[in-house]
Amino acid sequence: MIRGKPDEDDYWNSSKFKAFTFDDEDDDFTRLKESKRAVNSIRSLVEEEDEEDDVEKVSWSGEPVGSISWSVKETESSIRSTGEVRDQSFPKIHTAPSLPKNSSGYSLSSLFKGKAKTGSFQSFSESFGDPSIRNYAPELRKPKSEYKDYVSDWTPEETVKRMQQGKVYSLEKFHSLQDKLLLLDEAVNAHDGNVITAVLIYLKKSLSKEILFRELITREIALRHYIHYLKEIGEQKLLVELFKSLDRTEDMALMQYRDHLNIRDENKRRDFLKNCLSLPFSPDDATHVQDHYTLLERQIIIEANDKQVESSGQADIFKKYPRKASILNMPIITTLYYSCFYHYGESDGTFSSPANIRKTFRISDKQFLLTCLGARAKLKAWFDVDALFTTKNWLGYTKKRSPIGFHRIVDILQKNNAPVQVLQDYVNLVEDAEQKISLAQKYKCHDVIINTYRDLKDRQQLIVYRGKVERGSSEYRKIEEILSNSQIRWKN
């Protein structure tokens, strides 16, 4: 529990913050048990009866028997099994590339998900059939000449409408730049992405890119569809040129950077990131990309080194705690944790040392402390933990300081099974007395509790606490001793 709030209950019951009240006694959910009991008692009765089938049948996977997805599975499995018996040579069905399920089936973006084919979409002038018979593909093979007469004179508006309706149309008759732009504007007016894109593909083919880019600048919607189209078919180069001519260099940079995700090999990925450094990112993003590159570069070095050390069996730490996964492509904080785990105490000069990583990647004090603490506590290196908080002042006195509340430090230590002796040192450092006591009670740090009550001169509480500890134990004796101390001026 990170946000230890001793006044938790008040907090939740106050009117300002509402949440569920799951008080055990009178809560709603004890009633769940009731309804469960009721269900169970009814069951015995029901099972005596013959279950009638007016109730909809549901297969175990929950699909109503007879639903489409259920039936697909059913007929498929029966086919597959019987097919194999009947015909031994029945070819195994290849596992298809898994179909993307996430995007909508409705729009532009879904139209182009696929490998780009060079030279695709040559012409849309070929018809897909006349309205009445358009559903019959053999019509497609009709010679072009048959359409010629009535293809010629459609206005941009008519053409767009025909495209929307899936009728025969021709774009090639739009020769002049002006005609082409009229057609484009008409398509944009119709808001049908399918049509806009079809027109854009025609323009892309029939206009020089300089002219097309120039015209698109003043046509925002068409431009967005064009960008999207180029993205989907993977025309990276053209896209870069387009962004440049639009002066949208940051978009261009991000888009190029994005490609690193597709590179599996770490060395190639690093080299790719290095090339990205010169791209015109916004100042913030430029820093992040630089860090990304530096990080991967280091991870490659550390990984190679540690792999070798681990397999040679030279270092105890790797023998005792074999590495579970490679450090490549892990986030920086994870890398720092790794470094604090396997490379603690190395000199600042080495790439793998925590101090060097902290400095290079400008890790905040809090993050550094938390990460370091997590790693050292995991290794039960309590001495290192201690050192993390110890500062010396100019007189040579040592003092423990932390950028994070000590109650949180206690939680972290406890989760790593720190012994009570270690825990109580930190519980003692919690400033708020109430919080200190509640933590001490939670983790059974008797000394802390007893001392705190003594310091608060709270005799009553001390007497109560005496009742909780084992009679005759050292804690018990300590309480007895304090209670009989006549020097203390009890407040109660």
Place this chain on the structure above:
Amino acid sequence: MSAHLSYGRVNLNILREAARKELREFLDKCGGSKAIVWDEYLTGPFGLIAQYSLLKEHEVEKMFTLKGGRLPAADVKNIIFFVRPRLELMDIIAENVISEDKMHSPRDFHMLFVPRRSMLCEQRLKEQGVLGSFINIDEYILDLIPYDGDLLSMESEGAFRECYLESDQTSLYHTAKGLMTLQALYGTIPQIFGKGECARHVANMMLRMKREFAGSQTQILPVFDSLLLLDRNVDLLTPLATQLTYEGLIDEVYGITNGYVKLPPEKFSAQKKQGEAGKDLPTEPKKMQLNSAEELYAEIRDKNFNGVGAALSKKAKIISAAFEERHSAKTVGEIKQFVSQLPHMQAARSSLANHTSIAELIKDITIRRLLVLCNRGKWIFSLSDTASEAFFDNLTVEQEFMTGVDTDKVNTYIEDCIAQKDPLIKILRLVCMQSVCNNGLKQKLLDYYKREILQTYGYEHMLTLNNLEKTGLLKPQTGTRNNYPTIRKTLKLWMEDANEQNPNDISYVYSGYAPLSIRLTQVLARPGWRSIEEVLKMLPGPHFEERQQLPAGLHKKRQQGENRTTLVFFLGGVTYAEIAALRFLSQMEDGGTEYIIATTKLINGTSWIKSLMDRPEAQAS
């Protein structure tokens, strides 16, 4: 199967029937026995329209999922592909067609594009040299799918991303088309209200389409009195908050897709008959359909989760009592009557059992923790194992933000969550919420969060952060002053005394927060938007009102005290909690308006943020 669609104010079964009719007509075009090859994604949405039995009646003998390679053997005359218009699917189909053994099995190929045919896909088939093999290429227009008695969805997951990030308005075009279909079936909607850029756009397209079809006016008495189009980006806050209704929480925790939820099987195994028990413990998730066809579910779905326990126990008592009646049944007639009611009672009992189990599952999780830290061989520090109050802490922070507490400072809870490496989406939800509630974050604060996120989860997430900034979910504070408090106060977005058990205001769905989108809807009905002009100006996009001329004689004469019917269309998604709030308004005695809800997609904060991420699958756990 579909009776629940016709119980509502508007009989949505008409829409379903229209869709079914079209499907039958298509199937009959391909004479003889058939096998359907499914784009797997479509089986979900189609399940809302038709059962296998309908297909069977039209000689569909086999069904397969679309896969590369050779098609399975099936002794049928026709092979029909049911697919979305996507290029990569075309490549798979081409593979199927090419490897078909023409000597052995001369089968006819047909293609049905859903929801639209695409010239580009056909072009792709042509390049692959298989277009000519298709006897029949058609489209099946499935824009608005009836989801429940008062709910229509386009099931278009990418709509928000497309509209607000990629500026691709195709889904708006389909929305307008869908609304035209709806008007063809239910009459012209006389009044159109809207707020937001996309809403304006859709309204313009509708008006234009109406002009184009001016000749073919439908002579149907209008069922809807008005249409309200709302942009999701007018209210970015609501989906970020954790939904606290029963259905909303099921969605938050397990995710509802196409009306189905998959649940861990353990709690349900006891329901199997004893003879079967022990044979094989189910390891597959238990799949359940959730809609108002189930009486109990219809009763409890929209309740605040705090009221669900009471409702279930009340139901348990009623059912127990009904079963007890068998003892008092003495005469043959009485016994007969008891027996005749048994099937219904058994269904009620199993429904009660299921929901008791689900409520327990949810209770366990909300009490323990909403999100589990996973540790798949990765380096994660073990800071958080027993954070039993995580769910509450999360809610507290959300509520602090929504009430405007310390939204301009680093939030220590968010900091802690990052330090614990909680799931990135959870962090993004909270940071976005803080930004929205503060009308943007101070540059320094924004930079701080961004750095923490990139350092902890990986630098590649700068792409996702950029997307969030482009959609306005995350933004630096500009010179203008934070207007969220004004919006909150004017629209009463925060109600101190939300009553979860017996609600008197929509704010019960988020235990205090009244969804902004629904407040706008509520105010529009009464007293009208003129009363909140100032606030409307603070929210993005124009607001407008349009009237559509009705053919003479079709003007509705409203009876005294008859409610108005309003269709609310959420462009970019709607949450279950928002739907619950609208249903609550419909049921208010003096409400005066009943609502039908339509949307591009049912969303929650997690699925929404995920749709805006670049490479969500590559995210750090």
